[in-house]
Amino acid sequence: MKTGKIAFQGALGAYSHEACVNARPNLEPLPCQTFEAVIDAVNAGQADLGMLPIDNSTYGRVADMHRLLPDSGLHIMDETFVRVRISLLAPKGTKISDIHTVRAHLVLLPQSAAFLKKHNIEGIAAVDSAGAAADLAQNNTPGEGVLASSLAGEIHGLEVLAEDLEDHGHNTTRFVVMGRDADLSRRSEAPNGMVTSFVFRVRNIPAALYKAMGGFATNGVNMTKLESYMVDGSFMATRFYAEIEGHPDDAAVRRALDELEYFTSELILLGSYPAEQKRH
Template identity: 70%
Template sequence: MTTQRTGVIAFQGDLGAYSHEACRNARPRMDVLPCPTFEDVIEAVRSGKADLAMLPVENSTYGRVADSHRLLPQSGLHIIDEAFVRVRIALMSVPGRKLEEIRLVRAHLVLLPQSAGFLRSHGISGHAAADSAGAAADLARSHAPGEGVLASEIAADIHGLEVLARDIEDNAHNTTRFLIMSREPDPSRRAERMMTTFVFRVRNIPAALYKAMGGFATNGVNMTKLESYMVDGNFTATQFYADIEGHPDDANVRLALDELGYFTTHMSLLGVYPADPRRFG
């Protein structure tokens, strides 16, 4: 029985990328649209070529994904969901090749240090590639001798490669958090545990940030993330990005946001969405 498709979700990278895996997991009934850059992903949704965007924003091992993170405040899109994807790194090569034949692997720069122990123990050198799934596609075409690729297993499925080793990452809890974004917000309470994301700029007064944060502490609102952005290349102007647990209609969240308003010159919601259950272990 054929599954009926329900729209298009865009992601950055080639087919087989971890972002593609995130799309499959979170929106299995949607068609996917690979895009060269994060800007292209956002524009695809803005223009109507795609209905949703899948953007990685942080990883438990290497921190925030700066290239996508900086685009969020001005994207014009709204966060409607989050998705946590366990990063499982597979070593793959052309069919028939054995692990002991591999002397070099190509992968996105962030994957190489995450599997350094395995590579070192097998005498394999790592070379950075722009995109792991793209490296898989290149190897499938070239059949370069002695070469392999580190990527998600779906890259092997898509590009006709053979997995020689699975779960080779040094950190067994390596996870990437993705945000699913849409042209229209969905602030409805769709789950018991909700998240709210917003950006704000503090007033130019002493201890403004400290005072702005005080309302969240006194009202018992858990702030899970606070990031700063330089505004227009100006060292004296800073915008902050924040994730909090709760919904704006919750009494304690409403009071905290009201208090925030006294110490800010600007505040806007980026999204209200269900918390991924994997956020809490």
């Protein structure tokens, strides 16, 4: 039974909420406290889809995400990118000169360092920028502002005092849309081609990773991402997260994956989906 909802981590107005609006404007956003809660909501049928951040152009991969995805029971349906635009929010009638402190998620504060220094504003770390916006709207603390998205200001009735405060204009977060049912159709209408994501562990034999990767090189398959991470805190148990250009039905991709499987003890196909223009 469809719920018409898409789950995301954070409060209304979070950048994950913005990703939901961009990618699935027809679905009702469902806020969740944790990434695990997003996954649980989709698996329990409380939401049709989940929106999860996977990596960021400034900070790299999102902590824990590659650990959560393989065992989530969900599949990647699409990807979407959100340019992180930071706004200064405050209760209506406030001027920038009135602001002495701002609250924001820890990662937003250093990105706005030049603006905060210029206006002699102290940054205080918050668990969630959108949640901080909701708290400020409720408490109306004098002299306090929030760094968050303009969407958060719109939702919580705060005024945007300044926009695009980030020191560098390239900060972008990549999200993936997750669903219970895999969609491995080629989707030939995808103008930028397809991306296939998977997780694997190599067998415990000499040069296993080198041999496993050889199939992609010899078959001319472009691997755009390869990251390793420990499993269960063991230095000997390593998983690899990889992304390639192409679809499993492509002859070259099929041969490369067959060769990979020969050298692995685990291979989990997470999804095959259209490449977004913003990744190029």
